[in-house]
Amino acid sequence: MGKTLAEKIFDAHRVEMPFPDTHVLKLDRVFCHEITTPIAITDLMARGMDRVFDPTKIKAVIDHVTPAKDSKTAEQGKIMRDWAKRHNIKDFFDVGKNGVCHAIFPEKGFVRPGYTIIMGDSHTCTHGAFGAFAAGVGTTDLEVGILKGVCAFHFPKTIKVVLDGKLKPGVYAKDVILFIIKELTVNGATNMVIEFAGPVVDEMSMESRMTLCNMAIEAGGTSGVCYPDMTTVNYLWDYIKGEFESKEAALLEYSKWKSDDDAEYENVYKYDVTKLEPMVTFGYKPDQVKSVTEMTGTTVDQIYIGSCTNGRIEDLREAAKVLKGKTISENVRGIVSPATPAIYSKALKEGIIEIFQDAGFCVTNPTCGACLGMSNGVLADGEICASTTNRNFNGRMGKGGTVHLMSPATAAATAIKGKIINSDLFENQTGE
Amino acid sequence: MKSFSGKVLFLDRNDINTDEIIPARYLTEITKEALKPYLLEDLTLPAFDVEKDLEEKAIVVTRENFGCGSSREHAPWALEVNGINVVIAESFARIFRQNMYNCGMFAIEMPKEVINHLFSVYAGVETIISVDVNKDVLIIEADGKSEIIEFTVGEFDKTLVREGGWVGYADKNY
């Protein structure tokens, strides 16, 4: 019987199995941010174990609330900063150089096919887009990861989602993943890895694959994964060209990180997405999903474009296409947060920032920002936000607030109209 | 080892997420104790009053997929500092479940029938559940009567409860 990608990565990293179905894996990367790491650091200090297993394998960023908004967040930043310095963690991204963790770490070339990665953040599954096993963990697992470079997992089963057909213009990875979560439900992939495959995934950019994998956790998934291919090699090339003679050689090496044809899956789902329309959530669970057409006319108070799901350059480009030469409704506020400084610079050079500003958007620094209602862009009780983020939980963006998740193009169109509506990039527009 | 016995709080809903258990706005706290007043602040459930219903509770009984969403270990900590070291549910989100055992706490899975039985017989009645760590049974007491229900947890999880969590264990072994 063949093996799944997750199984191959487990086999290559297993230190031991101290108990049945308990796999202690060696870690290639431990990623850290300032919300879940400081308590791990202070606990290690309190235990007299203020050490790190390997400073070159630990990458850290301040991204959730940055620059600090008050004394408490200043303290969180300070704990991270002092710790990075104390242990010579060179890849630490602070104010001015920082951006959303799941955007900046791949952008810096820290993620490779076949890697094991943990982070104290549930959307760590994003990095599976490179053919890695990347899983969100709590602070205690993070603490042990920092200290020992290992993490224990139960063996994850794999489900495969095969995407056939061709996406219509104006329909994106975000619409696909919202549709998949609706099909799987919020609990449908718990303790499982979701493999995304098929011609639609093959055609996707790394950015789009990251959007897909990012939301695997919203179906309960441990990690989302895509098989490495030439798109993966091209994305990483600047960082790996010293290691390989040619891109073909890199591809050959990375190609081992895929499931065997006769691998055993818990389930295989096949969808033809040719007819898929832009999607949006309603309610307070990410599997409560309808087509934008069905939700057309829902009024909103705020638009948020950004986050680890949809704050990358291609997201900003699609939103800008819709916004160009237009202004947003006077009934809404628009906020855009480019996910990293590099994305911000690119958007500046391409005139995208100007388009957003002319349309009436507030452009913030790279940060998680409004996504989790901790710093800027917090909703008031009863307010509604059209958002390109990944969670519509009750109170997520502010107590008593409601969030509708959607693609950047739909969010931009919604900003102009002041109500949920399909973008004019969507061909078969059936709304107003 | 922590205490695994006491009065039961019944939360009758699937998919209670960690944002509901402890909202993000409190994640700027850097001590566990500071989370105490905010447990379940954003949970809106008919027949649940966050001001009154948490008092003296030590065990949570709930439905499917408890603890989904964010990886924040603040969720088990917020339970822990409120004296709740056991959650019994039909199923758990992976990260939350692991976080509970990593902290030396119990996340016990029970079949749907058992959870239905607990809700139908005990919700609304003052109920005490005790986890017998050696015999792997729950002892349920209400109205002067008691019943015993078996449960299973993996060896790794049990070891973590016994050792008081993953950090100590990992430091010894790796």
Ligand code: SF4
């Ligand atoms: S952008 Fe939102 S979901 Fe992503 S890491 Fe930041 S807070 Fe979490």
